[in-house]
Amino acid sequence: MDNGEPLPSFEGLAAAFAKAKADKEREEAQGLKARTGDAVAANKQGEVHFKALHGIxxxxxxxxxxxxxxxxxxxxxxxxxTRLVLEEKSNCAIPPINSSRSYSPASPSTGCWHPKMFEKAIVIIVDALRYDFTVPFNSEGPDKPHHFHNAIPVFYETALHSPNNAFLLPFIADPPTTTLQRLKGLTTGTLPTFIDAGSNFAGTAIDEDNLVAQLRNASKRIVHLGDDTWHSLFPGYFEPNLTHAYDSFNVWDLHTVDNGVTKHIFPLLHPSNSSKWDVIFGHYLGVDHAGHRYGPDHPAMAAKLNQMDEIFRKMIDQLDDDTLLVVMGDHGMDAKGDHGGESDDEIQAALWMYSKQKLFGRSSPSYTTPPATAKERPVAQIDLVPTLSLLLGMPIPFNNLGAPIEEAFIGPKGDDFENLATVHRLAAAQIHRYQHAYAQARGLDENSRASSVSLWRAANNAWDSVAGTKKANKEQWINVYKSFSRYQRETLSMCRALWARxxxxxxxxxxxxxxxxxxxxxxxxxxxxxxxxxxxxxxxxxxxxxxxxxxxxxxxxxxxxxxxxxxxxxxxxxxxxxxxxxxxxxxxxxxxxxxxFPTTIWGWTSVVFTLALSAGFAANSFTIWEDEILLHFLTTFGVLLTISSFRQRNAIDRALGCYHSSLFIILTRVASLSRLCREEQMPYCKSTYYASATSSTSAPWQLAIPIVSAFLLPNLIRTYYKNTRNHQGSAVLWLDVALRFGMLLGAAYWTLDAADDGDWYPGYGKLLKTTKTIIAQITLAIALGFGYSTFSWSKPLLKIETRSADSKDKSAQVVADGGRSSITILGYANVHGSRYALLVTMWFLAISLVQKPMGAGAIAIAAWQIFSLFEIIDTNKLSDSAVGPVILGLLGSFYFFKTGHQATLASIQWESAFIPLQTIRYPWSPLLVTLNTFGAQILCAVAVPAVVLWKQPPKKRGLLGDVTKAIATHLLFYAAINLATTMWAGHLRRHLMLYRIFCPRFMTGAVVLLVVDVMAIFVAVGGTRVSFLSVAEVFGWT
Amino acid sequence: MAAANPAEKSKSQATPIDLLNYDTAKLYTHVHPILLLSLYFYSFRSIVADPISTLSRTLLPLGVLQIAYVAICLPPTGSKDVVVEKRKPGEKKKAAPGKLESGINGKIIPAFLSLILSTLAATPLLFGILILFGAPITTHIFETGLCGAHIAFLSTIPLVYVHGVDGEKWKEIVGLLLPIDEVYGCMIGTMFGAWMGAVPIPLDWDREWQKWPITIVTGAYIGFAVGKLLGGTLLKGKRIKFE
Structure with missing residues (x-):
């Protein structure tokens, strides 16, 4: 057999006969001969046994x-x-509780719930301004001052020398200490969670009530200068001609943002410009970048802080009387200058407020000196929200959990406890209103917050008893203030337990x-x-x-x-x-x-590459570049398979193996040209998936891709059937007509879609929409409706011919030889594989429709590669090895990226729900998005059984067991990835990049595992029942 | 690994290559990787600063060193056959050629051949392989080409010098069927080193040396030295098994 059967259809046999069971199988192959009654019974028994086993x-x-x-x-x-984002907004005219004795609700011009104290405000964030930067270095002890000490004394000096104009306090952040999460906290007054489950799931814009939105509703003119993160959170909120945003990601650049802010802020302070704005939000990044680049203990940090010191002294000079100046850090930094975690150094920022009017006070004279460390008298960052709201006469944002800051409301003499109690009552009442609304929306019962409810009642009773008396004394007001404050603290700690732990x-x-x-x-x-x-x-x-x-x-x-x-x-x-x-x-x-433990190079590489990929997810760089790593791994497998093909003894196996392995490598590289880059890959990645990096539509030339693949792919797949003469029966109709027609319809859909998007035919938009939807529905009907019925009722792809005995054609199995003629079965060699693989092409058609044109091309290459892989696995005799299912796992993961996806929420192509439907319909819409997102993994999972069935003899025993083994191996790959990403996400839960990288990768891994589980079990293993039954109808079970 | 797969090719009859039996050869074979690595790390800074010009400038010394290595240490291709031919009767004149002449026929030609083949065949091939492994297509063409040339010079010159251009032999070489020796170790080590060299590229360390193709070339040089050492000592005579 070694020297030269010219036709590849014989190789399956060659492989099988080489195995130890060869003799037995040859006997069994005689089963085509007339059966006895016993044989029929045995056959029936075999069928029942198979069905039972398959079900199990x-x-x-x-x-x-x-x-x-x-x-x-x-x-x-x-x-x-998760935290539910409530839609409710606080309203200026509706205070959370009946108004206090002296004030009735009014308009923003006098103050909504409470008389306002300032007309205007300048709120400056000095990113990563740690508290100990702002207080003098305590010279006692052996320590020497570091570069960051005593470099920005302006806050401390003003607070110490003019306590009625300024105060300085430690300002404690809620982790994670990343700027985006902090800005949310500083404007909404809420605690950060992973998923703020609101209507705006995919975007970053804040859609819950917040200070900036309240200011905008009150028609305040808001200016923003600095870090552009603000613009993704508050799109369109700022005065466009005065606002100047700067890119925040280049941490090596210490000065561009700062100089930009300074350049634009001082002209606004000039009296001639002061009528153009009401509130300025400035965001300096230099200190943070100096920390990231050099660490805090470096001359560059001292220089940066000195520069800030100068800027704020100048700002104090130019400030007018009606304007409040607030400067704060949004978080601190650790000893290396990084942040994101929850260590003391990272959460201890500084807050400083300043005004030309003498409005601030201290409840005790000893408080005039700002706290020496951040452990003394700290305030929470969310406390800024009610404080600033009330100072500017705004309503407190609905979701706020913070409390007003004592120093701002106690009055210059430090004894206005009535005012303090009033503002605390307002804040507490808003918290109570929010808690009530939240409990109702989430269906929580009152018992779970019994302690906070009782504190609320106690505080109200205290208020009522004092408010009833004509002249209450200081102690009574202090008592009221303290009881409302207790309620606020209890609620906050309850929410923290609920959301932030x-x-x-x-x-x-x-x-x-x-x-x-x-x-x-x-x-x-x-x-x-x-x-x-x-x-x-x-x-x-x-x-x-x-x-x-x-x-x-x-x-x-x-x-x-x-x-x-x-x-x-x-x-x-x-x-x-x-x-x-x-x-x-x-x-x-x-x-x-x-x-x-693995014993072959294939076992080892399967294990090592799976583990390497899993371990890599612990590093953000390897997670970001997963697509390129998969390319590298797949090419490596291709090279190993090429080498292995060179080692084959059989010349045909060698040649075919080399050809298909080389094809596999080249196709991988061609497919890799389809890219959709994630933000973190910039600038080393160029997106090609859409017309341009900033669009999500296809370029006109990309519309040709589905058309070309509709002409090429059915022919290519046909060659894999023709090699073994399995291009028979249903396969002819399906591959040559239905598949091609379906792919052409898919191409037509995307052309119409482009015509609709681009408005190529004005006035026909509605017609285009209807037509394309119908076309998509027909395509899906062909793929899954017609396709599945073909798959279910097709006979094995065989042709039985009777020939005279002297025929020299050895291309097919000669079964009977009694007499002058023999029965020849064309397609015998790959009866299982060709029969089952029809299912792969059906799912391919459905998946390719829901991909954008570029993705349709990529998934077509994937299908081609999958068929090549079947051949490679066969010529290298690897059907029993783990390598086939593992390569399919890598391929599935690889093409996930090549169909325009990334492990980020933002890359989900939601619009794919509308391909065959015009409105959202359950359960179809989520299923369509799943088919779009995980199409590559689904296709590869469906292909797994074909790897072990390709060119196996029809009567080989234990094929179901082989399929089971291969499916289990395939699932093992995804389960390992899922376990790794889960563990890393849990381990790195306070990592700076958790929200951006690790958490999305964990979610992708988990969803992929479940989707692949379902598809592999019910579609792939389920499909083998159909194909095995159909093959056994011809060849019998015994 | 225990049972040989009957479908796989039977083991090649080839035996591992031994060094020439001179003291110079035995000494220089250990000096050579040290020289190569010193050359490389001496020019490392300037490679990082300007990869194209430095990699092209170091190509010549690399070629010279490699040629020196093969000429001094390794038996040239077909050296055993030549011996057999010399013993044929009736050709006494050619049986004892001058030392210089045999040097030219036996060494210079294979050395020259290996240099030519590495430049003209192996370099484009490796360029293609680098592209297939994900090297940029539209940019960095010269970097990739020079990277391929360095890998080719490291891996192919000794192989061609020792094994010549016999097609069957090269099928065995590609199929990893030869027993491991110093020369084979060089090739496998270089390839593996270059492969490993891709690992640090994506890391976000912001180092200048992470740029393409420095890590690949570095990996190839280190891999060459390690592979050569292991191939000539620990792993000598072992065969690579797939099954």
Whole structure:
């Protein structure tokens, strides 16, 4: 057989015959001969056995899917703390509580809920202004002053020498100490969470009530200067001709932003310009950048702080009497000058307020000296929101949780406790109103906040008793102030527990479940000898039994210990019970357990590359550049397969292997040209997915891509069928007509879509919309409707010919030789693979429709590559190895990027929901977005069984077991990635880049795992039932 | 790894290449990687500063050093066959050529051949492979080409010098079927080093040396030295198994 069958259709046989079971199989192949009655019965039995086994395999995979779900659920519920964003806005005319004795609600011109104290304000953020930068260095002790000490004394001096004009306080940030999150806190008065679940899910604009929006509603003219983060948070809020924003990402540049702010702020202070604005928000970045670049203890930091000192002295000089000047740091910096975490140095910023009028005071004379350290008399950053709101006569933003700052309301003599109690009552009442609305929106019962409600009643009683008396004394007012303040603090700590704290036990339990499920899956995929399907029944029964026992234990435990959250206890114990159950099953079949470590280069590379990718997700750089890393890995696999092809003894195997491996490498590189860069990849990446980097529409030339692939791809796939003479029966109609027609319709859809978007035919917009929607629906009907019926009812792609015995054609299997003629089965060599792979092309058609033109091209290349991979795996005899399913995993992940996606929320192509529909419809719209987003992973998951079925003999035993093994291996790849990204996200939960990089990658990994689970189990393994039954109809079960 | 796959090619009959049996050869083979690495790290700063001109300037010394290495240390291609031919009767005159003449025939020609092939065949091939592995297509063409040339000079010159241009032999070389020796170690080490050189590129360290293709070339040089050392000592005679 070695020297020269010219036709590749024989190779499948060559491979099979080379195996040890060859003799047996040849006997079985005789089964086509007339059967006896016994044989019919045995055949029937074989079919029943297969169906039962197939069902059990699906059930076991579903059990693993459930474990993944529970693990991800537990981790997510501890990690992705969500806060509902309420739409309500505070209204100037409606104070949260009946007004105090002396003041009735009024307009912004006199002050909404409380008389205002300032007409105008300048609010300056000095990014990363740590508190200890602003206070003098305490010379006692052996320490010497650092560069950052005593470099910006202006705040301390003014607060000390004119306490009625200025005060300086430590200003404590809520982690994460990143500028974006801090700005949210400083303007809304809320605590940061992962997902502020509001209407504006994908964008960054703040849509809950905030100080800037209140100012804008009151027709104040707001100017912004500096860091451009403000513009993504408050788009269109600022006076366009006075506002100047600067890019905030270049941390090496210490001066551009600062000089820009300074250049534009001082002209505005000039009396001739003072009528042009009401509030200025300035944002200096130099101190932060100096910290990032040099660290705080560096002469550049001292120089920067000196420069700031000068600027603020100058600002004090030029300030008019009606304007309040606020300077603050949004966070601090650690010893290396970085921030994002929750260490003391990072959260301790400084707050300084200044006014030419003598309005500020201290409740105790000893408070005149600003605190020496940030531990004394700190205020929270959210306290700025009610303080500034009331000082400027604005209503307190609806979601605010902060309290007014004492120094600003106590009066110059430091004894106006009535005023202090009044403002605290207003803030507390707004908090109470917010809490009530939140509890209603979330369906929380009053019991969960019983303690804060009772504090609220006590504070109100205190107020009523004092407000009733004609002349209340100072102590009574202090009591009222303190009780409202207690309520505010209690509510804040309650909210912090609710929103801002990670639930570590839940996270750890979730990771435990995911990790132990990974072990079960790994043992199942790679650690068992023999037919996997036959081993599944005991695994399933024991796992289910374990899970049931676990559930009972969980319920028992949550009854016994009522403080345990029952859903946490039950889900955890169920999952762990299931895992233990499967472990006992592995013990039960322990003789079949094999050495778990890889023994071939393929096993090793599969493991090493999966682990390398997983480990890389701990670094933000490797996460950002995942697409290029996948290209590198896939090319490496291509090279290894080329080398392996060179090692093949059979000349045809060698030549075909080399050809397909080279093709595989080149196609990978061609597909890699389709890119959609994420922000962090700039400037080293150029997007090609859309017409330009700033658009999300395709260029006209890109519309040709789907048309070209509609002409090429069906022909290419056909060659893979023709090689083994499987281009028969349904395959002809499907590949040559339906698939091509569907792809052409897809191309037509995108052309119409471009015509509609670009308004090429004005006046026909509605017609275009209707037409393109119908075309898309027809395409989907062809792909999944016609496609699935073809797949379900197609006969195996064979042709049986009777030939005379002297025929020399060896291209097909000769079955019977009794007499002068023989029966020849064309397409015998790849009956399983060709039959099953029809399913791949169907899903390909559906997926390619919902991709943009560039993505349709990429996914077409993916399909081509997948068929090449089948050939490579076959010529290198690797169908039993882990390498096929793992390469498909890498391919799926790679093409995720090549179809215009990134592991960021912003890259989700929401508009794909509207391809075959004109309105949002459940469940179709989310399914369409899923098909668009994870189309590549879905296609590759559906292709997995074909890797082990390609060119396998029809009557080979244990094929279902091989499919099971391959699917398990494929899932193992995604499960490993998911576990890694989950662990890294949990471990790096206070990392600067958590929100931007690690959290989105974790969410992508989790969703991908679940989607691939579902598709691999129900579409891929489910599909093999159809194709096996259809093959067995011809070849029998015995 | 235990059972040989029957479908895989039977083991090549080739034996590992031994160094020439001179003291000079045995000494220089250890000096050579040190020289190469010193050359490289001596010019490292200027490579970082100006990759194109420095990489093209260092190409010549690299070629010279490599030629010196193969000429001093390695048996040229076909040296055993030549010996057999010399023993044929009736050709006594040619049987004992002058030392200089045999040097020219036996060494200079393979050395020259290996230099030509590395430049004209291996460099474009490696350029293509670098592109396939993700090197930029529209920019940095010269950097990529020079990177390919350095890798080619490091890996291919000794191989061509020792094994010549026999097609079957090269199929075995590409298929990683030869037993490991110093020369094979050089090639595998260089390739592996260049492969590993891609790892630091994406890191956000903002270092000048992270730019294309410096890490790849550095990896190739280090890989060459390590591969040569291991191939000539620890791993000598071992075979690479896939299954």
């Amino acid at each position: 395999v699906i059930a076991f995979f579903t059990f693993l899917l459930a474990l993944h779900l529970v693990g991800i659920y537990l981790f997510t519920s501890g990690f992705l703390l 990670f639930d570590i036990p839940r996270m750890v339990n979730g990771i435990t479940i995911l990790a132990s499920t990974l072990l079960v899956l790994a043992t199942y995929a790679r650690g068992l000898d023999g037919d996997h399907a036959e081993l599944t029944p005991p695994l399933l029964t024991r796992s289910i039994l374990g899970a049931i026992i676990g559930t009972l234990l969980g319920f028992g435990a949550s009854f016994a210990i009522p403080s345990l959250p029952w859903e946490h206890a039950v889900s955890y114990s169920t999952a762990i019970g299931g895992v233990i159950g499967s472990a006992t099953a592995f013990w039960y079949v322990r003789r079949r357990i094999v050495y778990p």
